[in-house]
Amino acid sequence: MNLSIRIAVALLLTSSMSAQDRSYARSMVVTRYGIVATSHVQASVAGAQVLERGGSAVDAAIAANAVLGLTEPMMNGMGGDLFAIYWEVKTGKLYGLNASGWAPRGLTIAHVKAKDATAMPLGGIDSVTVPGAVAGWNALHERFGRLAWKDLFQSAIFYAEDGYPVPEIIASYWDDSAEWIAKDPEGRRVYLPNGKPPAVGQVFQNHDLAKALQLVAQDGAATFYKGEIARAILSTSQSLGGTMAADDLAEFSPEWVEPISTTYRNWTVYELPPNGQGMAALEMLNIMETSPASSDGPLSVAELHKKIEAMKLAYADLGRYNADPRFAKVPVKGMVSKEYARQRALQIDPGKANCEVAAGAPPASDTTYLSVVDREGNIVSLIQSNYEAFGSGIVVRGMGFALQDRGALFSLDPASPNALAPRKRPFHTIIPAFMEHGDQHIGFGIMGGANQPLAHAQFVSNVVDYGMNIQEALENARFTVSSERGCNIVIESRVPPEVRQKLSAMGHQLDVRREYSSAMGRGQAVLRDSKTKVNYGGSDPRADGAAVPESPPMR
Numbered sequence: 248m249n250l251s252i253r254i255a256v257a258l259l260l261t262s263s264m265s266a267q268d269r270s271y272a273r274s275m276v277v278t279r280y281g282i283v284a285t286s287h288v289q290a291s292v293a294g295a296q297v298l299e300r301g302g303s304a305v306d307a308a309i310a311a312n313a314v315l316g317l318t319e320p321m322m323n324g325m326g327g328d329l330f331a332i333y334w335e336v337k338t339g340k341l342y343g344l345n346a347s348g349w350a351p352r353g354l355t356i357a358h359v360k361a362k363d364a365t366a367m368p369l370g371g372i373d374s375v376t377v378p379g380a381v382a383g384w385n386a387l388h389e390r391f392g393r394l395a396w397k398d399l400f401q402s403a404i405f406y407a408e409d410g411y412p413v414p415e416i417i418a419s420y421w422d423d424s425a426e427w428i429a430k431d432p433e434g435r436r437v438y439l440p441n442g443k444p445p446a447v448g449q450v451f452q453n454h455d456l457a458k459a460l461q462l463v464a465q466d467g468a469a470t471f472y473k474g475e476i477a478r479a480i481l482s483t484s485q486s487l488g489g490t491m492a493a494d495d496l497a498e499f500s501p502e503w504v505e506p507i508s509t510t511y512r513n514w515t516v517y518e519l520p521p522n523g524q525g526m527a528a529l530e531m532l533n534i535m536e537t538s539p540a541s542s543d544g545p546l547s548v549a550e551l552h553k554k555i556e557a558m559k560l561a562y563a564d565l566g567r568y569n570a571d572p573r574f575a576k577v578p579v580k581g582m583v584s585k586e587y588a589r590q591r592a593l594q595i596d597p598g599k600a601n602c603e604v605a606a607g608a609p610p611a612s613d614t615t616y617l618s619v620v621d622r623e624g625n626i627v628s629l630i631q632s633n634y635e636a637f638g639s640g641i642v643v644r645g646m647g648f649a650l651q652d653r654g655a656l657f658s659l660d661p662a663s664p665n666a667l668a669p670r671k672r673p674f675h676t677i678i679p680a681f682m683e684h685g686d687q688h689i690g691f692g693i694m695g696g697a698n699q700p701l702a703h704a705q706f707v708s709n710v711v712d713y714g715m716n717i718q719e720a721l722e723n724a725r726f727t728v729s730s731e732r733g734c735n736i737v738i739e740s741r742v743p744p745e746v747r748q749k750l751s752a753m754g755h756q757l758d759v760r761r762e763y764s765s766a767m768g769r770g771q772a773v774l775r776d777s778k779t780k781v782n783y784g785g786s787d788p789r790a791d792g793a794a795v796p797e798s799p800p801m802r
Contacts, residue, residue, distance in 0.1 A: 293402035346383025353490030407457035455647030533588030567606035581609030600754030695768030718785035
């Protein structure tokens with residue numbers, strides 16, 4: 248029996264090995280009620296409590312995201328952007344939301360170059376674009392919410408006022424970014440109590456953020472874009488010589504978009520269209536599909552080499568073509584076409600790494616992630632981010648949250664499709680995802696900058712090619728892209744030494760990390776079996792979080 252037939256008869260929700268003797272650590276959460284999977288336990292619990300009060304998957308996602316903005320402040324918050332995919336169980340329809348903000352009118356190439364810059368600044372006030380997260384929450388709630396808006400922020404307000412003990416991985420990120428946030432006096436005051444980052448278990452409070460959350464809860468999203476919080480953002484920007492104006496905030500609104508998709512083997516995989524990088528995940532999957540999955544497993548030399556080389560091809564195209572489609576013609580259909588993937592796959596040498604991959608010519612055509620499934624089966628796949636740790640490094644005076652630095656991803660080359668322009672959205676790294684086959688519907692995502700498309704492709708392959716359940720697929724050892732690019736690859740030490748040696752002999756330059764490295768991203772996943780009406784949840788051990796089930800009503 249060949250591999251494809253064996254995989255076809257394998258059951259997705261059961262491991263191919265005995266559950267008593269397995270290669271992954273955690274079991275899935277399995278329940279007939281809702282599940283909230285996030286990278287911080289208290290955020291997952293807050294979302295589950297909203298489900299218990301009759302809230303929708305969207306209500307729970309907003310509540311959990313609000314808590315994450317407090318508990319993972321370097322990763323996300325009200326000063327960042329948001330993207331989401333929503334699957335409606337009763338209609339089977341997918342909805343996509345792009346809540347990424349645009350550049351202020353005054354933030355132009357001329358403005359930046361007047362400061363003697365040769366590239367977009369990686370931080371500071373000229374890297375700040377309009378934060379889209381709060382408007383994204385509002386758009387989702389207006390369409391799919393059930394509970395009152397003000398009730399969604401109570402857990403976040405409580406933790407901001409009362410405090411929470413800082414967990415392990417976030418404490419490490421905080422320590423790594425302390426020097427950056429200390430450059431801003433307000434950031435130093437809010438996020439470095441007693442002049443240093445909080446230690447593991449230290450209780451951290453943010454009364455300014457509690458105030459901002461209370462304003463949003465009472466006055467709605469309008470206060471962020473037209474009210475008291477907007478005035479604080481503008482005052483902060485003006486004091487630092489920024490270009491943000493009142494109409495830049497007041498006129499911004501998120502955009503409902505149609506998800507893009509491809510098939511991988513017998514599954515359909517969905518991402519959001521540009522300005523995000525989801526099309527790279529789909530192109531990578533299409534290239535991978537041109538050859539069978541290796542019968543030696545997902546961590547074999549042949550399988551890893553194929554995926555690494557497919558990643559390089561997809562990322563070369565992404566860097567060349569991705570931009571805000573309102574300003575540039577992005578060849579999305581060409582990049583995700585099967586024929587184009589077959590052409591690109593011909594460039595893969597099965598015995599040698601390619602260190603200089605150029606973009607093709609397709610036919611014209613730091614972050615937090617959470618997923619939620621409610622008891623009816625509706626799924627939210629949501630990602631939200633400041634971009635780099637603490638974003639721009641600027642904290643809004645008196646409001647306790649950092650402003651994102653998404654503008655850093657613009658180009659100052661006027662010929663680039665991603666060239667900086669007023670009211671333009673930059674190249675975006677954060678992408679939520681969704682996949683389905685028959686009765687199985689999975690909302691998933693794996694955060695982490697440029698890591699995301701290739702991490703998505705590895706997750707999909709783990710499920711489709713190797714019959715892993717969603718928890719096992721999240722935990723399985725991964726590789727990721729290096730900032731040095733070329734043949735440089737970051738890889739976990741759980742990949743067998745003999746496999747790593749053979750990859751190195753083929754020309755791959757491996758940076759080997761610990762067994763569960765957060766450099767691989769931190770993922771979450773939920774699955775709805777629409778036949779049995781049972782929900783499943785998984786949470787990546789590379790984070791501090793958990794998949795938390797909704798408690799059933801007590802009779």
